Amino acid sequence: MTLTVPRSFLYVPAVKPSLFDKGIDGESDAIILDLEDAVPLDRKDSARRDVAKWLKSRRFTGTQVWVRVTPEFLAADLDAAARTGVDGIMIAKCSVDAVAQADSMLTELEEKRGLDHLGVIGLIETAGALRSLPRMAERGRVRTFGIGEVDLLADLRIARTPETAGVIDGLRSEVVVGCAAAALAAPVAPTSTDFRDLDGFVETTAHFVNMGFRARTALHPKQVPVINAALTPSGDDVARAHRLIELFDLAQGGPTVDDQGRFVDEAVVRGAREILDRA
16 A cells, blocks of 8 residues: 555535535546534435435546544444545544554455455544554554644643644644654645635644644635645655756765755655655
């Protein structure tokens, strides 16, 4: 399994099946059919039926389809989500037990239905999940983690204020470090509920990219182009990366300098390769 994830994920409420086709025809790299927060309790069963029905016959447009499930209803959610038309599973409020149970249930469903090995992204939404990230990462189907920041801050009793911005960045960094240490794909950045503030979304997305995130979730289609632009290296970035690798190869893998006289070693070139991988 290749540990890569899409740049942009657009949430689509599972209670709105009329939006499923529209979602895969949009600009996002992936959509997330949301069986968790977007679905009232009295509509869970009908939403699962709609998701399962659509997955069986959906068109393949190049847009990945993920389904967000919840530990509280894991068996029923996975029964609906683990179909031939799904690309991966996102586990809300993940925990060691939830990831282990999902792993076991998915293995059984894959064998029963002849499915490919499905990847999982866990959402870190509690202090316990944050501390348990290394244990959850041991599961082979885990590609990376994301952050459910509203729930996480509520669990930690942290208010979102200018004074706590550094504290919140520290929590985000823990997820970035945890994913890198476990050799997972870079994590998925949290979305913004203020989908009308696109200028702010541009600023925060750039901030997340600089922090080491390589994907972000969106609540509204207008947020998607912002994510894609921030996570797509520019032509100048790609050209510089190629030049750094060229100079490094000419030096036969030893330290050298770039065209501006700046020191170049393996660590610098590793960053250049990452840019080319994303491009």
